[in-house]
Amino acid sequence: MDRSENTDKPTIEPYDEPTGGWGSVKSLVEKSSQEGLLASTVWATMQRQNKPDGYQCVSCSWAKPADPKPFEYCENGAKATMWEITPKRCDRDFFARHRVSELLEWTDHDLEKQGRLTTPMKYERSLDQYVPIKWEDAFREIGEELNQLDPASVVFYVSGRASLEASHMWQLFARIYGSNNLPDSSNMCHESTSVGLPESIGSPVGTVTLEDFDACDMMFFFGHNTGTNAPRLLHWVQKARKRGAPVITFNPLHERGLMRFKSPQNPLEMISPDAGTKMSSDYYQLKVGGDVAAMTGIAKAIFALDDAAKESGGKRVLDTRFIEEHCHGFDEFEAFVRAADWEQIARCSGVPRDELEHVARTYSKAERVIANYGMGLTQHRHGIENVQMLVNLLLMRGMMGKEGAGISPIRGHSNVQGQRTVGITEKLKLIPVDKFEEFYGFTVPKEDGLDTVKACEGMLDGSVKGFVCLGGNFARAIPDTGRMEEAWRKMRLNVQISTKLNRNHLLTCEKTYILPCLGRLERDTQNGVDQVVSVEDSTACIHASYGKSEPASRELLSEPKIVAELAKATVPGRSTVPWDEWIADYGLVRDAIERAYPVDFCDFNQRMGTPGGFHRDIGACRREWRTETKKANFLTPESFDVDPDIDTTSQDVLKLITVRSNDQFNTTVYGYDDRLRGVKGTRMVILMNVEDMRRLGLTDQDRVDIETYADDGVTRRVEDYRVHEWQLPKGNCAGYYPELNALIPLWHHSRRAHVPAAKSVPVRIIKRAAG
Known part of the structure; x- marks a missing residue:
């Protein structure tokens, strides 16, 4: 059996529907049927999910409200529950029928699908x-x-x-x-968070609650596929958008959750013919590893806006009182940002100067800002620096320890x-x-x-x-x-x-x-x-x-x-x-x-x-900083290079991002479809920029092998993947976790936090011979 395909003819087609909506409902009905669950059983169980007197979802760790809605669960959370309450059993008779050497040939999905x-x-x-x-x-x-x-x-x-x-x-x-x-x-x-945040603000975890999401007037998102990894958060993002709050997203991949969303909780939205709520007011596809450069550009533009305000006698953009009373290390940080070259910022981030200046202007007008991030920041060689640079952006304007503002690492398992x-x-x-x-x-x-x-x-x-x-x-x-x-x-x-x-x-x-x-x-x-x-x-x-x-x-x-x-x-x-x-x-x-x-x-x-x-x-x-300095610390990055130990300048080397599908949570694969990317029947796909494909002599649906580019004497290779044209920055490609973990060297991790650098893996794509 092919390790990651379950049909003879996998398909990849554009998917333009919003996250949530009828697509989620249909998916859950199909999953319930596949598990052999009675509708009444599913309904009775789901009614207790994430309720104060019920059970807490076994999927993601997103917050549970005090006043929950009747359907207080997302598509992936419901799938996790169905996966657990399945009537299927992996019992002693199953093990009597199968040798371990036989089971080793089965896919991860098929192993778990045998039941409890x-x-x-x-x-x-x-x-x-x-x-x-x-x-x-x-x-x-x-x-x-x-x-x-x-x-x-x-x-x-x-x-x-x-x-x-x-x-x-x-x-x-x-x-x-x-x-x-x-x-x-x-x-x-999130070990990069656990190491980085205590050094910056004295806490290993985020500073915001659901009440802050209800009060904020702007959000940042860096490196998080919210529609797949924490879908219930989309309800709070949607509420913010409907009250006019800008949501600015930085992610190398277009992810449906932060593009369009229809709430299954809202009957009027579900029957409406419109395309749902536009979730990101601005969406920037920065280069893989370009986060520090992009944030430096925003900070540089903030300093320029503050300079102009000082000259004109207007309201300062920097929260100077907060910085003076609560912060340490600001002067070194300011020197680094002011010395940064715009040409290098744009080249390393992949985001033009005028767009980063637009972000800074939007940020400068907000009063209560939440910065959300996921593993797109943490799973890099310099993952700690990514996290700390995002904190720096918040500290510049006093967006820490106040209502409606703060840092929000979006954690994974429950x-x-x-x-x-x-x-x-x-x-x-x-x-x-x-x-x-x-x-x-x-x-x-x-x-x-x-x-x-x-x-x-x-x-x-x-x-x-x-x-x-x-x-x-x-x-x-x-x-x-x-x-x-x-x-x-x-x-x-x-x-x-x-x-x-x-x-x-x-x-x-x-x-x-x-x-x-x-x-x-x-x-x-x-x-x-x-x-x-x-x-x-x-x-x-x-x-x-x-x-x-x-x-x-x-x-x-x-x-x-x-x-x-x-x-x-x-x-x-x-x-x-x-x-x-x-x-x-x-x-x-x-x-x-x-x-x-x-x-x-x-x-x-x-x-x-x-x-x-x-x-x-x-x-x-509450602005109590449990750090060595007893202050919130501006911590200055060394450079914009997130992979300082690997030469990726060769024309045939791409930076691979591992991603999750809409039909999985962490290593649990519920099926072979990724509805939100239009992938059906396979996980053995590599998403590539069309210019990179042409440069490497590839066309859509070509079969390729993927090999890690590393000079350590170890061959790391996965075989027979399908190439698919995707909207990605040049030099970047993407494919599914955990299958592509085979390409990540053990030593390729965050320097101090030891998080595998799964969001920036240097690889070569090798076309397979026809037939």
């Missing part, structure tokens, strides 16, 4: 099959294996879906065992931000070490652990021997896929706590286990009492989540229960953590979280059911 895992399984090498194992035997054997390994050689990964309760327990288990190796999803997407809040990190400085040791009577290892990149390096050099995974599809999310899959199999232990079958389960080691868990939507009953979990959204609000659906199997255990049993089997008597008491009442876990983090989680159990969630204590929201 139901039974704990152990890989039997002599059979090349998974066989059932009793829970108590699995916990005992895993504990024995872990205790034969050096804790420094074991990685404890956690995906962005795990609850705050499970995440806090997970990191305690790892540290009691003796490991700080706690990489997570943030390492692969609780990826919250896991950091409760201790999922390899960095000791981010956790209350003394409290953990005092509360639970154990010694936290005193060296930082491994992040994602270092964990992968450890697999390659053989120093990592065990991988214990709380959710996710790590092997597909990481770069350098070919090398990493080969290295993975050389480990001793592979433990996967999962709801669905994925590639990680098929990369078998000496000892490999699948531990199936409850999903967030399902009823979690402990000692006869239904339990509640919690998550944090991307606006730093904490929400309760109530699972009420019937479990997919009676054999399933909850994530907290699995964590507790693993800890009891592995580290008995090595701490005073009351694992059994915590499992009997998750409220006690929340009490423990509040005890460790009293400021953010004051009255946790009492406030967790607050409609709209309760907001964490983010000092920058």
Whole structure:
């Protein structure tokens, strides 16, 4: 079976419809039918999605309003729910019918489409099959294996879906065992934010809430495909546009969500013949990696406007009082911007000077501005500098710590931000070490652990021997896929706590286990009492989540229960953590979280059911700067070059951007169609600028191979992709994640944050011989 196609004749045609609208409705009806779900089941479940007394969406982490609409979910969120409540089962009979070597030939989509895992399984090498194992035997054997390994050689990964309760327990288990190796999803997407924002404003997360979106009079968007990655945000963008607020977007790709939108929440819009709301007042297709240059141009034009205001005696454009009272490093930043050459700015950004000056004029008239960004900023060699330069733009005009203004990193998975809040990190400085040791009577290892990149390096050099995974599809999310899959199999232990079958389960080691868990939507009953979990959204609000659906199997255990049993089997008597008491009442876990983090989680159990969630204590929201200077810092970039270590001047080298389709969320692929780009039946497509195609002797639908351009002695290549003409800046191309992760060298990452630089990968396109 072709790895990323499901039809004999894939098609790529223009799609001119708005995001949302009837296209979303039709897609959901089709997906429900494909999953074999009854309409009544889907409707009853969806009515509880993102509601104060319901469950929090297992898809993106966008904010949940206090006063939700009847349909408080987006197309991708609904698909994620259908994917979880599917009646299909990947049970012991399935594993008895299929060898692992056979399943390795299946696509990611087809693996997950088998349905929910139901039974704990152990890989039997002599059979090349998974066989059932009793829970108590699995916990005992895993504990024995872990205790034969050096804790420094074991990685404890956690995906962005795990609850705050499970995440806090997970990191305690790892540290009691003796490991700080706690990489997570943030390492692969927003670590540039987690490193960059604290240096700039003293907060690792954004400063805006939904109330700010209702009050803003302008928005920036940099490097985010909102229509696919956080569609519910489009409702707030649409409201801003309808009240006349400019929305200025910078993205190398035209993305439908920030072009046109029809709200499925609005019956009048749905029946209207018009094309929906124009979402971006201005849309600029800058070059890949041109963000710092573009922002420097805007800043340079702001200084010019401020100079003119001073000369004429008009109102200053710079917020000089804010800068003087609250900021550090302004003089160096101003010198850098004033010295920047307009010709270089335009060349590096791909945006002409007059257009950047237009943006500056628009910005200069606004009073309350929110700057939104996604992985188009963070996944670069200089991802931290990208983030900090956007903060600089806001600081120039005092757009931080005031109503309707601030920085808004749009995070990915539903609780990826919250896991950091409760201790999922390899960095000791981010956790209350003394409290953990005092509360639970154990010694936290005193060296930082491994992040994602270092964990992968450890697999390659053989120093990592065990991988214990709380959710996710790590092997597909990481770069350098070919090398990493080969290295993975050389480990001793592979433990996967999962709801669905994925590639990680098929990369078998000496000892490999699948531990199936409850999903967030399902009823979690402990000692006869239904339990509640919690998550944090991307606006730093904490929400309760109530699972009420019937479990997919009676054999399933909850994530907290699995964590507790693993800890009891592995580290008995090595701490005073009351694992059994915590499992009997998750409220006690929340009490423990509040005890460790009293400021953010004051009255946790009492406030967790607050409609709209309760907001964490983010000092920058009230102009309290928790930085070394005790000020908000202007941090000056070194240059405009986002890939300083790779020569991409050769005429046949393009910069590749990896993107997600409309029919996926993160590594989960729901289908082979990308409606918003008009791609149907395939993911093996490379989108190219027409001038680049002509220069390389290519025409639409030609078949090509794609090869990484890097002088490190490693061949990285994907084969038999379809070329398609697309509106992209010259020198840039785009294709789908995670398939194209195989082209990203492990060392090609943010210099300090170690985020894979997936938005600027140097590649060559090689035409295949006819036939």
